[in-house]
Amino acid sequence: MTELPVQQIMSVHLPGVDGLCVGCRWWWARLVPYPCYQAEWATRWRARVATRRFLDGLP
Numbered sequence: 001m002t003e004l005p006v007q008q009i010m011s012v013h014l015p016g017v018d019g020l021c022v023g024c025r026w027w028w029a030r031l032v033p034y035p036c037y038q039a040e041w042a043t044r045w046r047a048r049v050a051t052r053r054f055l056d057g058l059p
């Protein structure tokens, strides 16, 4: 998995004014409370990469 699809997911799966995920409704016409599975997955993925980069930068 590269970073580009993760960024696309994070840019689409955003909280709507009613607390539901905008991306899930737009893509699949599904009413899912935010954060949805995709948003949580992308957030975890970003956190994992950031942690790895931080650890790699240590002496």
Ligand SMILES: [Zn+2]
Binding pocket: 013, 014, 021, 022, 023, 024, 025, 032, 036, 037, 038, 039
């Ligand atoms: Zn979503």
